[in-house]
Amino acid sequence: MDLSKLTIAAARQDLDAKKYSALDLTNAYLDAIAQKDGEIHAYLEVWKDSAREEAKRADAMIAKGDIYPLTGIPLAMKDNILIEGRTASSASKILENYHASYDSTVTEKMKAQGAVFLGRTNMDEFAMGSSTENSAYGTTKNPRDTKRVPGGSSGGSAAAVASDMALAALGSDTGGSIRQPASLTGLVGLKPTYGAVSRFGLMAMGSSLDQIGPLTKTVADSKILFDVLKGNDPRDGTSLPDVASIAAPQKKVIGVPRSFLKEGTDPDVLARFEETLKKLEKKGYEIRDVDMPNIPYSLAVYYIVMPAEASTNLSRFDGIRYGLSAAADDIKSVYGKTRAAGFGPEVRRRIILGSFVLSAGYADAYYRRARAVRELIRGDFLRAFQSVDAVVTPTCPAPAFTFGSKSDPVAMYIEDIFSVPANLAGVPAISLPMGTVVRDGSTLPTGFQILAPHTREDILFKIGQELESA
Amino acid sequence: MNSEAPVVDIRALAALARVDVSDAEVAKLETEIPSILKFVETIQKADISGVTNDTSLRNVMRADEDPHESGIYTEVLLKAAPTREGNRIAVKQVITRKNN
Numbered sequence: 001m002d003l004s005k006l007t008i009a010a011a012r013q014d015l016d017a018k019k020y021s022a023l024d025l026t027n028a029y030l031d032a033i034a035q036k037d038g039e040i041h042a043y044l045e046v047w048k049d050s051a052r053e054e055a056k057r058a059d060a061m062i063a064k065g066d067i068y069p070l071t072g073i074p075l076a077m078k079d080n081i082l083i084e085g086r087t088a089s090s091a092s093k094i095l096e097n098y099h100a101s102y103d104s105t106v107t108e109k110m111k112a113q114g115a116v117f118l119g120r121t122n123m124d125e126f127a128m129g130s131s132t133e134n135s136a137y138g139t140t141k142n143p144r145d146t147k148r149v150p151g152g153s154s155g156g157s158a159a160a161v162a163s164d165m166a167l168a169a170l171g172s173d174t175g176g177s178i179r180q181p182a183s184l185t186g187l188v189g190l191k192p193t194y195g196a197v198s199r200f201g202l203m204a205m206g207s208s209l210d211q212i213g214p215l216t217k218t219v220a221d222s223k224i225l226f227d228v229l230k231g232n233d234p235r236d237g238t239s240l241p242d243v244a245s246i247a248a249p250q251k252k253v254i255g256v257p258r259s260f261l262k263e264g265t266d267p268d269v270l271a272r273f274e275e276t277l278k279k280l281e282k283k284g285y286e287i288r289d290v291d292m293p294n295i296p297y298s299l300a301v302y303y304i305v306m307p308a309e310a311s312t313n314l315s316r317f318d319g320i321r322y323g324l325s326a327a328a329d330d331i332k333s334v335y336g337k338t339r340a341a342g343f344g345p346e347v348r349r350r351i352i353l354g355s356f357v358l359s360a361g362y363a364d365a366y367y368r369r370a371r372a373v374r375e376l377i378r379g380d381f382l383r384a385f386q387s388v389d390a391v392v393t394p395t396c397p398a399p400a401f402t403f404g405s406k407s408d409p410v411a412m413y414i415e416d417i418f419s420v421p422a423n424l425a426g427v428p429a430i431s432l433p434m435g436t437v438v439r440d441g442s443t444l445p446t447g448f449q450i451l452a453p454h455t456r457e458d459i460l461f462k463i464g465q466e467l468e469s470a
Numbered sequence: 471m472n473s474e475a476p477v478v479d480i481r482a483l484a485a486l487a488r489v490d491v492s493d494a495e496v497a498k499l500e501t502e503i504p505s506i507l508k509f510v511e512t513i514q515k516a517d518i519s520g521v522t523n524d525t526s527l528r529n530v531m532r533a534d535e536d537p538h539e540s541g542i543y544t545e546v547l548l549k550a551a552p553t554r555e556g557n558r559i560a561v562k563q564v565i566t567r568k569n570n
Contacts, residue, residue, distance in 0.1 A: 101546050208527055237530035300510040311487060318488065320561055325552035331562045332488070340490035348489055352480065353503055355487040362476060366510070372518040375525045409502055410509050 022072025068113035094342025104201020121156030151181030176419025183395035183447025194426035195240035198233030255290030255388035311354025395447030
């Protein structure tokens, strides 16, 4: 079988037609991992034995006709999503020896369908970063050019799928951590509507921003995984109620916030973007400028709200209940030493930044003001969606960069400029390939981002599929 | 803070955040944190006069009711703890005589 051409949808047909078994398929991916992952380092751990056992169980299900979309499908899991009994470290030293005490809701759903878990993938520590360089366990290479980063924080998941070491993978997206690596590796990455997919069993970073979503090769595969993952979960208080989605008639109008796109965006990326707009016009869409005056504030708002929430969420890692615990004489020293030894530099930076923006005397000027501006950004989207079906932007301002080239934190943060508005507004967004650019002799993918109103993932899939076939 | 740069005391913030920092890290953060704050300062230009306190985001907490049967998760959760004594997580002394 040719893994480079394989999709979840195609594998489903092949498995059901008994062209090969789920065990054959899993073995093919395990072979690919053995062959390639020494160089790429997408995985922190490969679960060979359990994957084969899961594949055998899937084959038994298929033989009985007990078949679901993911039965026997080999997938990779980001290292911050819990699978009971297995290590989940968020690529941090503080959780190096932590074994999950329970299954996340998405894990339960995938297990119930007979999915195969190939392994856990590398990431920026606690999902903080845009290059996977912040992992405590080494960097991951971009399969399209191994001198370059795969993006982040779900860089391992992206690299695994882009190099055919998994058919698809799960990631998490707080400010672009699914869409940006999808863009940099030539994949489809979906950040669902805030609350569409349960976060029960996802290690929290920014609780008002985080969502779990799929990294896949096609829009159809993205929809398959989203349909499995979504749904109300009483164990996640922010989970949306299940409502039959009403497919409102489309206006066939797409909005472009042009004034937001110009500054700092690579000219070749902008050229690919304009070409993609032309394709949409050919598909019968009207392309219209939309005025979204507050979205240029998004990145600044994000780098206040996210560290505030992250510093709060990460207070649970203190050497008492789980994970690393440094020896000290009193409890305060246990906390301080454990967190110094267990957290990497970017995590410590964000915790300290979060402590500042929440501190008395500055919380009004930073955190509360950022919350108010966030409300304006949400308003920009609600207003735009009154006249357009979707808003589109490039996913990232530039293609994949080389290792070590963004050592200044602010330079790295700018990578998220087009992806954070969706998280702040809670709307769903998808990144899909929009052609390539050449840098230093390497052909590098770029990403086209589509944003839709809350709970309207169907619009993302529809426009995405139209573009794939254009 | 509109006109003057905020005072950023890294050691005090690190103490609040319960994370020990080395002298070298303090020196690094003393340039990095103000540069990030300078970058986010742009939000001061936004006109928030029309925004009420009643934002679309609100905190959600689990209802404190219907507890599960006592003890059914004790073993699995204690297994993750670095130190235990019987059915308890053991911690170091919280209050010390020579307080500093």
